[in-house]
Amino acid sequence: MDPLMGAGPLRFGMNPDEVASALDGAVAHVSQGLGDGMGWGRYTDWGVTAVYGEDNSLVAVAVDAMDGPLVRLGNIGLTARAPSEVRVELQKLALREGASVRVNWSGDPEVEAWGISMGAAQEQGLTPEGYVQRLDTMITDALLVGPELAKNPFGSEPVSRWHDVRDEPPHPGTWSVRAEQERQRWDWTPLESVGPLRFGMKPLEVAAALSEQPTTRHGRFPFGAPWEGLGQWILEEDRFDHVGVSAHYASGFSWPPALGAVTIHGRTGPQVEFAGIQLIGRTVSAVDTALTQHVEERDLSLVIGCGGDLGVDGLNMFVRASRAGDVLVSEARFCQEQWEDHG
Incomplete structure (x- = not known):
């Protein structure tokens, strides 16, 4: 150089x-x-x-x-x-x-x-x-x-x-990981709910269920017909840093935001289990290995998300990776049936 x-x-x-x-x-x-x-x-x-x-x-x-x-x-x-x-x-x-x-x-x-x-x-x-x-x-x-x-x-x-990162919150350069005993424990009903959050909730209902206001909000301005210019701002995601989750909304110009997916943050989020497998805050390879063994023993199928994230076919759940300095820990995104995850 x-x-x-x-x-x-x-x-x-x-x-x-x-x-x-x-x-x-x-x-x-x-x-x-x-x-x-x-x-x-x-x-x-x-x-x-x-x-x-x-x-x-x-x-x-x-x-x-x-x-x-x-x-x-x-x-x-x-x-x-x-x-x-x-x-x-x-x-x-x-x-x-x-x-x-x-x-x-x-x-x-x-x-x-x-x-x-x-x-x-x-x-x-x-x-x-x-x-x-x-x-x-x-x-x-x-x-x-x-x-x-x-x-x-x-x-x-x-x-x-x-690569537009202007809406990303600046990172301090430290990656503390919440201890397992300090994490909440959430249940998950595939395609329906995770913890206190049910798919279809409105943003105000999500904030009330978490007893927390969003730390950051992300959305977009859609383009309408040429004579309309920019349309009304549409909410796409709320991030709740204290609980350690992000709420993703299905929304558009003609319908209000409704909860379609939830990401549990790997470093700080609640623990969620699937078939006895802890999904959050572990090494990604350990969760991948456990999921692979689970589907092989039951003649099920794995699906792979856009970022190489693994999930079990039919559950619309993907195990993702969250940076923790030089290493990564597992996090997961739980989606309703109609949600198409694009990373």
């Missing part, structure tokens, strides 16, 4: 054709607005995403944790490592060179002087049979930017078109 200038064969200021040539003729298999000014292209074979500014010039490069190249800053390996190790080494280097290290939106280190914003993703491996499986560890990825974006990499317009 050459701070604020580029990384590997990629130099900030290149146009999409020059980037493709530098990557040996690579094709951006996934892209948006590529070649039309602000846009981005993901070069799958290289494990990198190139982000372009208004004049079609390269302003940022995102390096994947699993598939991307190994990027170094001096003697520090930035990618595909344990996040805490990279954080310590960056802080030591910054101290020696008089640079400032701050915490970015995901709780990872960000250094304006070098144009680095670190992140992390779940590590994946292979089963003995050769199938991809999720592991219990996090490994680093990185966003590398030029000088015009270094002050606020993820808050800048070109990057936000690729």
Whole structure:
């Protein structure tokens, strides 16, 4: 990495054709607005995403944790490592060179002087049979930017078109996990309810059942007919940090929000069991193994969600992964029958 200038064969200021040539003729298999000014292209074979500014010039490069190249800053390996190790080494280097290290939106280190914003993703491996499986560890990825974006990499317009995190609550960089004995115990009736929450509840009923007001709310403005412009804001999710759950609502322009799914947070949420299997706050691999054994012994089927989340066919429940520093703990999303989960 050459701070604020580029990384590997990629130099900030290149146009999409020059980037493709530098990557040996690579094709951006996934892209948006590529070649039309602000846009981005993901070069799958290289494990990198190139982000372009208004004049079609390269302003940022995102390096994947699993598939991307190994990027170094001096003697520090930035990618595909344990996040805490990279954080310590960056802080030591910054101290020696008089640079400032701050915490970015995901709780990872960000250094304006070098144009680095670190992140992390779940590590994946292979089963003995050769199938991809999720592991219990996090490994680093990185966003590398030029000088015009270094002050606020993820808050800048070109990057936000690729990955918009502006509505995400800023993370302090610590991942405390609630002890098992401190967690509530909730029952679950598949497709109907979890704990005190019944599918179909209105947002006010959800808050009353939890005796807590939402910590954050997320929604969207739908586009109507061309002459209508932006429509009324539609609530999609309430997050309740004290209880440790998120409520997801089925809603639209013509119908009010109704509870369609509930996510139990892995680090802080209540404990829920299925067939004697504790679903929350455990290593993800342990829950995956227990679910797989359960379905095999009963000739049932597993389903896999968009993010590789496992569930039992017919229950519309998915075991998800929640970051806890360098590792992950299990959480779960419980859905009504009509809910189509998209991660």
